[in-house]
Amino acid sequence: MKNLFALGLTLSLLLTSAASASDWAPQPHLKVAGEASITLDADRVDIHASFTSDHKNSRLALQELESRFGNLLRSLRRQLPENARLEAGQVRVHPRHKRSNDEWQIIGYTATRDLIVLDLPVEKTGEWVEKISQGQPSQLGPLNYHSTQATSQRNPALEEALADARNKAQIMAATLGQQLGKALQIEEISSPGIQARSAVMAADSSNESTPDMQPGRVETSARVQVIFELVD
Template sequence: MRVLPLALVAALGLSTAPLALAAPDKEPDRAHLEVQAHASVDVTPDRATLTATLWEKTPPRTADDNEQGDALQQARQRLEQRTSQLLKSLDQTGLKRDRLQAGSVSVQTEWLGKRSSSGEDNDERRMRLSVERPITIDVQDLSRIPGIVDALFAAHVDRLDGIRYDVADRNSVEDRALQQALERAHEKAQLMAKTLGTHTGRVLSIQETNSPMFKPMMARVAAESDSSNASYNPGTISVDAGVIVDWALANNPR
């Protein structure tokens, strides 16, 4: 067995060891200024959505009544007739048909009476079926709302979910709220830096604390002695935005 000189072994060991990279000098902490700002934009709605529901119910019967199917078909026919009449009435208000959406027909089961103590249906417990259809109305001229509401009540709608006001161009309103939040953050940063005898440098980071949120509002209805004097006040919609901006500060005070 050949013995290698000790100096050679040491040299080989050094050559196979991983090279240690010199750690770069840590960048010294730089002064910075973090500012949080919020802005709110109020806008007047320019569109609205109304949702009404029509329904027809079958007479109460037992679940195994053979005439239940015929009663359901008759209820559906009555519902379709009422829906057609309502759409014609809405046409007379000046609404375009593409602004009216008649939803799908659905059937709900309603149980009448009480269950027995064992949890099973007793012979006296009866049921009826409810055939329902929603109508959604997109209103782009708010002055038409009183006439539309009158037409809905004249058609004896079974449920009216109220009026939801909105704005057609949401993006521009959200952009305006975000821009105002950023401008407010800039103003605050300049004021703080000036007060402390320095000035802001480049922007290090920008973060939204909350994205601009647009929430359609429900109508506030003020009715007088008769429905013809009812007023529908949409009020205003608020859109909020918030940001956090981090600025570098100048190394040397002014």
Template sequence: MKNPWKKFACALALALAFVMPQMAAPAEAADQPQRPILSVDGRGEATAEPDMATVAVGITTHADDAAKAQNDNAWVAGEIQKAISSLGIAEKDIQTRNFTFRPTYREDKGHTNEIDGYTVDNTVIVTVRDVKLTGKVIDAALSHGANEISSLDFSASDTRGIRKEALKNAIADARDKADILAKGLGKRIVGIQNVSENTGYIETRHFAGNMMMAMAKDAATPVAPGSLSLSASVHIDFILSD
């Protein structure tokens, strides 16, 4: 009969022969020096042509009677909406916002608590999806009873494309800097250890105050939307050759 202890010893020797190299490999890797890291920040920008505008139209009416002040405001708002709709602006893109109704009081001495009328303020927000119509929308609103164009904002509907371009430019900037630094150090870039990014938001071009008042006096003049910009930054840790 064969010795069972001899068979066990042979099996144990084979197992150790397989395990020991596996255990030694991490230890050997730990002994190897880490490759140098080059940390670089990159920045990129991208621009886009605005394809949308948002116009805030103000309607203010005043009357001695509360109902008349309200009815007058509603009538003017309706006329403005019809005029703007005739330009091809969809009904969903014309919305009422910031509606207020308040009494007004006499200012002469001894009568300061007496109501002398009622004022209704109504702001209509118009989204213009064809920027070439912006001037015509302003003109239509003013010619049909609007008292004020309180703000005008230009924006872009496709933000994904401009964000992608800004990031690509930021990455290219970081790589260009890294190549210059690595070459100056006598090294080569052999890999990337870590990447992080920070992308901003496309800010609308905003017009308000005196600029809007000047624009409203000659709304038939084409309104120049200009361009919008977005910036992005990246941080990349490049692995250098030994």
């Protein structure tokens, strides 16, 4: 008798929990997906550059690189715009090998160091590409464009995706002769995506004029799924 009572109580609790977990399910509802993709003008850019020096002696390769890189770094720090940042990587030295008579021999050393200018105002891109080029980088780029608007709002397209879902639902409800009620459930189908456009430039320190850089753009997108209540 006690077992039957316990079984009945357990079944009752399970039914109550299931009903409360989806208490809106019996209501007439409408499920729609909303999506949006917008393009923003970039107002900041990150410039990456790499510098190398080759020599038969590892110490001389390092000294040559540090002499050239150090002078450039000090000059750039004095001219750095407000809110922009400058990061210099660690020096890396590795041997260069050549195969001779089935054996690998060390023929010299390469010293490498990276430089990144972060959060530079986009209108100063050409000017700073020219400044960095004066240090004779082995590679100049990529240039990563981004938007402070996208960063501060996390994803500006999310609001438009929700509006798109509501507009679709209103059209469908009106076609059925019904009205749209409140949102019963909202789900983010895809994580907010902010795609910064980038470019890679060939290092050319012989160009004396300031490069004419085209403004970068930032693409942001979002996709959501919303369940709306339908009312008569």
